[in-house]
Amino acid sequence: MYSKNLIKGTLQTIILKQLEENGRMYGYEITQKVKEISDGKIEITEGALYPTLHKLEAEGVVTTEKEFIGKRVRKYYTLTPSGNKVTSEKSIELADFIATISQILQPKPSA
Amino acid sequence: MYSKNLIKGTLQTIILKQLEENGRMYGYEITQKVKEISDGKIEITEGALYPTLHKLEAEGVVTTEKEFIGKRVRKYYTLTPSGNKVTSEKSIELADFIATISQILQPKPSA
DNA sequence: CTTGCATACATAAGAAACTTATGTGTATTT
DNA sequence: AAATACACATAAGTTTCTTATGTATGCAAG
Numbered sequence: 001m002y003s004k005n006l007i008k009g010t011l012q013t014i015i016l017k018q019l020e021e022n023g024r025m026y027g028y029e030i031t032q033k034v035k036e037i038s039d040g041k042i043e044i045t046e047g048a049l050y051p052t053l054h055k056l057e058a059e060g061v062v063t064t065e066k067e068f069i070g071k072r073v074r075k076y077y078t079l080t081p082s083g084n085k086v087t088s089e090k091s092i093e094l095a096d097f098i099a100t101i102s103q104i105l106q107p108k109p110s111a
Numbered sequence: 112m113y114s115k116n117l118i119k120g121t122l123q124t125i126i127l128k129q130l131e132e133n134g135r136m137y138g139y140e141i142t143q144k145v146k147e148i149s150d151g152k153i154e155i156t157e158g159a160l161y162p163t164l165h166k167l168e169a170e171g172v173v174t175t176e177k178e179f180i181g182k183r184v185r186k187y188y189t190l191t192p193s194g195n196k197v198t199s200e201k202s203i204e205l206a207d208f209i210a211t212i213s214q215i216l217q218p219k220p221s222a
Numbered sequence: 223c224t225t226g227c228a229t230a231c232a233t234a235a236g237a238a239a240c241t242t243a244t245g246t247g248t249a250t251t252t
Numbered sequence: 253a254a255a256t257a258c259a260c261a262t263a264a265g266t267t268t269c270t271t272a273t274g275t276a277t278g279c280a281a282g
Contacts, residue, residue: 002204002207002208002211003120003201003204004238004269004270005119005120005238005239005268005269006120006121006204006205006208007120007268007269008116008119008120008238008239008240008267008268008269009114009116009117009118009119009120009267009268009269010117010212011268011269012268014212014215017215017216018215021218026230026231027230027231028228028229028230028231034215037214037215037218038211038214038215039211041207041208041211042211045269045270045271046230046231046232047232047233047234047269047270047271047272048268048269048270050231050232050233051232051233051268051269052268052269054232069229069230069277069278070277070278071276071277071278072229072230072231072276072277072278073230073231073276073277074229074230074231075230075231091216093113093114093117094117094212094216095213095216096113096152097113097117097152098209098212098213100113100149100150100152100153101121101125101205101209102206102209103148103149104125104128104129104145104148104149105128105202105205105206107132107148115240115241115267116239116240116267116268118239118240119238119239119240119267119268119269120238120239120240122239122240123239137259137260138259138260139257139258139259139260156240156241156242157259157260157261158240158241158242158243158261158262158263159239159240159241161260161261161262162239162240162261162262163239163240165261180248180249180258180259181248181249182247182248182249183247183248183249183258183259183260184247184248184259184260185258185259185260186259186260
């Protein structure tokens, strides 16, 4: 696991990116998927996940549908058209940011 | 400028990395250097900078010396041996983290 | 059959790390 | 003379997470 505060500021984009990649997903599924693709290095806690999803819903970035699996409820999240746009913008910004950070970590010798 | 909260969690490492690269530096100098190498995309605010530097000093990661330029004071920061180690470790962690994030942003098609 | 773990949601209190605002004073430029 | 840059510092407020807690189902193991 990474130092807890590295995730700060990137969590929302990570979640949105998962919805973009995989379409309809439910909360728990997102945590498992992110854990898988990060080789266990990013574990999204429930206390971070659900408030974030609720916030995204309140902002109109995602819509939800409840589904029952037996007696157990699942809440599926889907990007809205506005959500697709937001996801795209945030992805570009994050990519740009990590490019800048990379440069700071591995400075090129100046001329 | 990037969304403010992207910087969270990376600021300390950015500062330490500058001290590693450039040796002895003072606070204001760090903000200018980071602004320069990030093409103006990262502007460290004073409210973030000084508390971070003070914390690093309290932890024994850096030492300080005051110097007078005319009547104006400058406080120079230098990495301690322990600081070099911390910087190295944090750099590796951050590099690893951004590699993971890159993978999330640009997923490779699975087999 | 009951204990434990995984699945699946949710919220509240607390901590960390910033932003924004404010303050002090010197030096240089317009 | 006024504005901007240099150079430090701290306090209040906000965001965003962690940690803790709560509810409930499903399944496997002993």
